[in-house]
Amino acid sequence: xxxxxxxxxxxxxxxxxxxxxxxxxxxxxxxxxxxxxxxxxxxxxxxxxxxxxxxxxxxxxxxxxxxxxxxxxxxxxxxxxxxxxxxxxxxxxxxxxxxxxxxxxxxxxxxxxxxxxxxxxxxxxxxxxxxxxxxxxxxxxxxxxxxxxxxxxxxxxxxxxxxxxxxxxxxxxxxxxxxxxxxxxxxxxxxxxxxxxxxxxxxxxxxxxxxxxxxxxxxxxxxxxxxxxxxxxxxxxxxxxxxxxxxxxxxxx
Amino acid sequence: xxxxxxxxxxxxxxxxxxxxxxxxxxxxxxxxxxxxxxxxxxxxxxxxxxxxxxxxxxxxxxxxxxxxxxxxxxxxxxxxxxxxxxxxxxxxxxxxxxxxxxxxxxxxxxxxxxxxxxxxxxxxxxxxxxxxxxxxxxxxxxxxxxxxxxxxxxxxxxxxxxxxxxxxxxxxxxxxxxxxxxxxxxxxxxxxxxxxxxxxxxxxxxxxxxxxxxxxxxxxxxxxxxxxxxxxxxxxxxxxxxxxxxx
Ligand SMILES: Nc1ncnc2c1ncn2[C@@H]1O[C@H](COP(=O)(O)OP(=O)(O)OP(=O)(O)O)[C@@H](O)[C@H]1O
Ligand SMILES: [Mg+2]
Numbered sequence: 454x455x456x457x458x459x460x461x462x463x464x465x466x467x468x469x470x471x472x473x474x475x476x477x478x479x480x481x482x483x484x485x486x487x488x489x490x491x492x493x494x495x496x497x498x499x500x501x502x503x504x505x506x507x508x509x510x511x512x513x514x515x516x517x518x519x520x521x522x523x524x525x526x527x528x529x530x531x532x533x534x535x536x537x538x539x540x541x542x543x544x545x546x547x548x549x550x551x552x553x554x555x556x557x558x559x560x561x562x563x564x565x566x567x568x569x570x571x572x573x574x575x576x577x578x579x580x581x582x583x584x585x586x587x588x589x590x591x592x593x594x595x596x597x598x599x600x601x602x603x604x605x606x607x608x609x610x611x612x613x614x615x616x617x618x619x620x621x622x623x624x625x626x627x628x629x630x631x632x633x634x635x636x637x638x639x640x641x642x643x644x645x646x647x648x649x650x651x652x653x654x655x656x657x658x659x660x661x662x663x664x665x666x667x668x669x670x671x672x673x674x675x676x677x678x679x680x681x682x683x684x685x686x687x688x689x690x691x692x693x694x695x696x697x698x699x700x701x702x703x704x705x706x
Numbered sequence: 707x708x709x710x711x712x713x714x715x716x717x718x719x720x721x722x723x724x725x726x727x728x729x730x731x732x733x734x735x736x737x738x739x740x741x742x743x744x745x746x747x748x749x750x751x752x753x754x755x756x757x758x759x760x761x762x763x764x765x766x767x768x769x770x771x772x773x774x775x776x777x778x779x780x781x782x783x784x785x786x787x788x789x790x791x792x793x794x795x796x797x798x799x800x801x802x803x804x805x806x807x808x809x810x811x812x813x814x815x816x817x818x819x820x821x822x823x824x825x826x827x828x829x830x831x832x833x834x835x836x837x838x839x840x841x842x843x844x845x846x847x848x849x850x851x852x853x854x855x856x857x858x859x860x861x862x863x864x865x866x867x868x869x870x871x872x873x874x875x876x877x878x879x880x881x882x883x884x885x886x887x888x889x890x891x892x893x894x895x896x897x898x899x900x901x902x903x904x905x906x907x908x909x910x911x912x913x914x915x916x917x918x919x920x921x922x923x924x925x926x927x928x929x930x931x932x933x934x935x936x937x938x939x940x941x942x943x944x945x946x947x948x949x950x951x952x953x
Contacts, residue, residue: 508859527861537852541874541949553870554862602860 455522456483457606457638458507458529463516465499465506466663476502478663480516484655486605489632489639491649493696494659500642501534503664504608507640520606530602532595534610534642538583544594545570545579551602569597573631589620596628600635609641613648622680625651629676646692650685651678658695667699738918750925757929760910765933767823767895767906768888771830772937775891776884778831779838784868786839787846804836808894812901826898826906833894834887838880845879846872881945888937892930907933 460482466475476499484490494500505511506518509526520528530551538547548566552558570579575593583591592612599607612628613621629652632639643649649656656670670692674684723743729735730742737745750757782800786793808829815825853875857867899908907926914922 505855510855510858527859529859531856531859533852533855535850535852537856539853539871539874550857550870551860554857554860554866598856604860608859 455519457486457488457521458482458484458525458640459517459519460503460507460513461517461519463506463513463518465502465511465513475663477506477513478665480665482657482666482669484606484638484640486638487636488655489641489653490655490657491641491643491653492657492659493643493646493649493692494664495661495696495700496644498659498662499664500659501610503659504531504610504640504642508608528604529606529608530599530604531608532599532610532612534614536583536591538591538595538598540583543580543582544575544586544590547583547594548598548601551598554602566601569601572634573597573627587620589616589624592616592624593627596631600631600637604637606638607640609639611642611644614644621645621648626677628652633676646696647680647685647689650688650692651680652676656692658692658699660699668695670695738920741921741924745921746924746928749921750928753922753925757907757910757925760905760907760926761929761933763823763905764826764892764895764899764907764930767826767898768830768891768933768937770823770827771891771895772834772884772888774827775831775834775887776838776880779835779883779887780842780880782835782839783842783846786843793843800836800839803832808833808897809901812898815898816902821902821904825901826895826903826908829898830891830894833890834884837886837890838883841879841883841886842876845876848879849875877948878945881941881948885938885941888941889934892934892937896930 460480463477463480464475465477465480466473468474480503482490492500492503502511506513507520507525508529508531509518509520509524510531518525539550542550545563545566548569549558549562552562552566567576567579570576573593575590575597578586578590578594581590583594586594592615596609596612599609613624616624625648632652639653641649641653646656650672653672656672657666658668658670659665660667670688672688674682674688678685727742727744730740741749782796786796811832812825812829815828819825819828849872854867854871857871862870895906896908896911899906900912903909907930911923911926914920914926
């Protein structure tokens, strides 16, 4: 079976006033259906750019991007980095927007959105506007909205990046529960190696800009994983080491 | 505004009126130079039905001008947003339309649209569309990409993204343009009436001025002020209604 997401020798760069800035160089990876893949890399290396290329928002300048064997455009649910909820819509309205994106919705959709919110403990925030919610709640709503879109592949850009450590740990568990209930394929971009080890089946470690996959680490332990467990800590050390050596990659070669 | 702030505002207005009244009496100014507020008020009350007769037509012109100016303003902003070269090309015309003195275009409009309400509506619309277009365009351009990227990745068509995301996000900008436009529309309609009309507050002012009935001119100004305030509040109420609706 072919992978759900496949990038093959992708090149991408930005034209800036200072000249061409290569961001992705010879970038290849594959994510299988049903997998949770995480992508870690130093800040500014091109993680967001990788997701935008994978979702079809940015066209690759060389190489190919395939989602379910075809062009990615319209085939993925992408959660942008930062605040992306519609500020004038309630939590429920924002969730429904994922379906309204494709046409008029009926009361059945509204019922499903309700059910989704209450299944994951957010029923009492259904009528709240984003600015009335805490940062953690807003991210939960934005995550559920992404899950609510009818897409197999979800691309999440540092959804927990701006949260404090306690809230983040809480949301990691919550997100895992959501994923286990809704059978989707997830690509999670994060700068937190521990988060990647706790949640994913596979971790791709990127080099500094221009980014390419320096190493792919398999995480074989069953979930839920113990944060302080020795297997988690060992893999965390391995991934951190991979990240550190990827940083020196340029100097060595 | 809080109760206290409102009370203070009223007090300031009252003090200014008393000063005005006192100055007119002290300096023995004839009423054809500057009528005292007491005379303006009594004229306003005595001429109330006359003022109402003229104000009602002015209000119709202003409302039509405001509506048409808003539609054209939004249209121009959307065009300029999606077709950048057109946006650039339009700038000289937009600015040109605003630097021409209203007094210069009003007679032209009378020539083109006759003596009915349409030249007044046109002058009002001309003044309204500019702040609406500029503000709405600002509102469209000032949005970060995060709001739309979620939808673009899902493959949502741009027309739908505009309706679901861009337009509602720019709504507060539209309304601040419209609020500015509401008062400008009054100026436009009144000036239109000065040039050629047989009814309307502008016409009434010209007539009263020619007869040195300054008290009536000022009573008309008072009526204009009340109309302006009413429009301003109506637009604000419309904004509240719409921002609740877009949820
Ligand atoms: N629109 C753009 N035009 C020019 N350069 C850009 C643009 N967007 C991103 N870049 C540059 O490309 C590089 C990669 O950006 P990207 O946002 O993909 O990094 P990132 O890994 O997601 O960073 P972060 O960890 O801060 O989220 C950065 O150096 C950035 O400055
Ligand atoms: Mg990023």
